[in-house]
Amino acid sequence: MTRKVLLCLIAAAFPSLAAGPWLRLTTPDFELYTSAGEKKGRETILHFEQVRAFFLKASPVKKASEFPVRIVQFGSGKDFAHYSVNEFASAFYTGTPARDYIVMSEAATANTSVAIHEYMHLVVRHSGLRIPLWLNEGWADVYSTLRPMGNEAAIGDLLPGRVADLERNAWMDFKSLTSVARDSPEYNEAARAGIFYAESWALTHMLYFAPEYEANFSKFVMALHQGHSAAEACQIAWNRTAAQVFADLKTYLDRKNIYGRAYAVQLAKAQEEPSISPVDDFDVRLMLADLLAATGRRDEARKEYEKLQKEQPGSASLAMSAGYFAWQNKDAAGALRNMTIAFNAGETDARMCLQLYTLMQDTKMPAAQLIPVLERALKSKPDYPDAQAELGLRKVDVRDFSGAIATLMAIPTVRSQEAASVFCALSLAFTETGDLAEARSHATTCGKWAKTPSEKARVDKLTAFIDARAGDDAAVHIGEKLQAIVGVARSIDCSSNLKRLLVDSGGSLRTFELPSPGAIEMLPKHGGTLQLACGPLKPTQIGVEFAPPRSAMETSAGIVRALDF
Numbered sequence: 001m002t003r004k005v006l007l008c009l010i011a012a013a014f015p016s017l018a019a020g021p022w023l024r025l026t027t028p029d030f031e032l033y034t035s036a037g038e039k040k041g042r043e044t045i046l047h048f049e050q051v052r053a054f055f056l057k058a059s060p061v062k063k064a065s066e067f068p069v070r071i072v073q074f075g076s077g078k079d080f081a082h083y084s085v086n087e088f089a090s091a092f093y094t095g096t097p098a099r100d101y102i103v104m105s106e107a108a109t110a111n112t113s114v115a116i117h118e119y120m121h122l123v124v125r126h127s128g129l130r131i132p133l134w135l136n137e138g139w140a141d142v143y144s145t146l147r148p149m150g151n152e153a154a155i156g157d158l159l160p161g162r163v164a165d166l167e168r169n170a171w172m173d174f175k176s177l178t179s180v181a182r183d184s185p186e187y188n189e190a191a192r193a194g195i196f197y198a199e200s201w202a203l204t205h206m207l208y209f210a211p212e213y214e215a216n217f218s219k220f221v222m223a224l225h226q227g228h229s230a231a232e233a234c235q236i237a238w239n240r241t242a243a244q245v246f247a248d249l250k251t252y253l254d255r256k257n258i259y260g261r262a263y264a265v266q267l268a269k270a271q272e273e274p275s276i277s278p279v280d281d282f283d284v285r286l287m288l289a290d291l292l293a294a295t296g297r298r299d300e301a302r303k304e305y306e307k308l309q310k311e312q313p314g315s316a317s318l319a320m321s322a323g324y325f326a327w328q329n330k331d332a333a334g335a336l337r338n339m340t341i342a343f344n345a346g347e348t349d350a351r352m353c354l355q356l357y358t359l360m361q362d363t364k365m366p367a368a369q370l371i372p373v374l375e376r377a378l379k380s381k382p383d384y385p386d387a388q389a390e391l392g393l394r395k396v397d398v399r400d401f402s403g404a405i406a407t408l409m410a411i412p413t414v415r416s417q418e419a420a421s422v423f424c425a426l427s428l429a430f431t432e433t434g435d436l437a438e439a440r441s442h443a444t445t446c447g448k449w450a451k452t453p454s455e456k457a458r459v460d461k462l463t464a465f466i467d468a469r470a471g472d473d474a475a476v477h478i479g480e481k482l483q484a485i486v487g488v489a490r491s492i493d494c495s496s497n498l499k500r501l502l503v504d505s506g507g508s509l510r511t512f513e514l515p516s517p518g519a520i521e522m523l524p525k526h527g528g529t530l531q532l533a534c535g536p537l538k539p540t541q542i543g544v545e546f547a548p549p550r551s552a553m554e555t556s557a558g559i560v561r562a563l564d565f
Helices: 003-013 015-019 038-058 077-083 106-110 113-127 133-143 160-168 174-178 195-209 214-225 230-238 242-252 281-294 298-311 316-328 332-344 350-362 367-380 385-397 401-409 416-432 436-449 453-469
Strands: 023-026 030-034 069-073 091-095 100-104 147-149 152-155 261-264 275-278 483-493 499-505 508-514 521-523 535-547 558-564
Touching: 023 038, 030 038, 038 069, 038 113, 038 133, 038 147, 038 152, 038 261, 038 275, 069 113, 077 100, 077 106, 077 281, 091 113, 100 113, 100 281, 106 113, 113 133, 133 195, 160 195, 174 195, 174 230, 174 242, 195 214, 195 242, 214 230, 230 242, 281 298, 281 316, 298 316, 316 332, 316 350, 332 350, 350 367, 350 385, 367 385, 385 401, 385 416, 401 416, 416 436, 416 453, 436 453, 483 508, 499 535
Parallel strands: 030 069, 069 100, 508 558, 521 558
Antiparallel strands: 023 030, 023 275, 091 100, 147 152, 152 261, 483 499, 483 535, 499 508, 535 558
């Protein structure tokens, strides 16, 4: 088969490939695939970077997506239509466990407002803000007007279509507007038209820009985020009733001066100068197969993955896509198999590594096998809090307490759902490395986050453990390095004021000091039992974790810190 015939067959399977060569442009925050040419690709990715920077500067929550967003920019409307989610859209957002997508038509490239509107929904979702539908839509409309102005970005232009809807349609009252839900007849995401959208835009515009409202807009947003109604949030932010705010809105667009806003937007060099590379046919087809899967066209996606598998069975990126596809189809075994192939082939994608870790953990794989997967995720993305938390907890599991402390303390902000686990793990790790003051501090913090009976019981157990380690017989030292041996427990010598455990290890009898039982971490990992009574012991396979002896004059090997039996 000639190359020309092969390319024709590829173009028939993927209509967009016929539109021209594909390029890939990357910045720290976006990955853009375009068949619209380098110039339009550069303009588009820079525009998205400016919108992102503007949001982070102007929003009450300073966070956007942790991972680069994939933008797919089609050079023709026909090609876009083959992948579009509905007949109305000129751009759309969709998300999968693998990545977030903004998909653009030729029309959206010429007028980026629709694509920016979709991107703002993505940013708000990743910011963690919990806001009602009207504000989500209205805010996205306001930001969709962003215009670059040299080193500044301006927003606030009036939207003629929204103004026209306000002029020719009966308005919703304040309570009805601010109570619209996704299943309400007023909300039609496909068409994005009607009085709900127009009024949402106008109200957001007024609250964001009008001099009497703008100063407390962030306070209003945070009140909504905390669960207050729009009427309550108006009272909290401006000490005004909903009726007063709505009366202002009815006359807002009649003002002689409608305000906008400009911000200095300083982008880093890497954001202003994207990396650009051509994309070969295989990678374009894989990207489009991923897009089919992301938009719910699973049968088509499966066929394309199968074709690509025959061509490059060892592709790490294809194995990763196949893994996500299996996971989305509730095939955990297939997801684990394919992601393992991708990992072993060198795939470094941080999200995939974390998903592979989760799948491995679900099959009860030991912590020692999970740690390299998490370490690769953090090598790829060092500031990945999900992976940091899991790696720190697994390092506690394998008794790497110094490593656990370094990993967990590096998390910038511990999320509420992980706080009890993280701070209790830090408390244990600091206890085992001899820093009892830090251990108590983290146990106290863990107690503040503990909600369930088991979490509260863990805090009590930790506190008692720290108290026992503070006893004179435990002889704890900050920064002590623990050692470990495996052997057979023989006896406990109580002939002096210090109990001593005798262990046969490799034919050599070793002696260890035993502090009070409460200061010893008991680890019955193998389902055994151990009674620390004076005299001969039933021969029991045992692991001993111990600190150095009190002084060089001591005859024991060290002080017992933990027993594994």
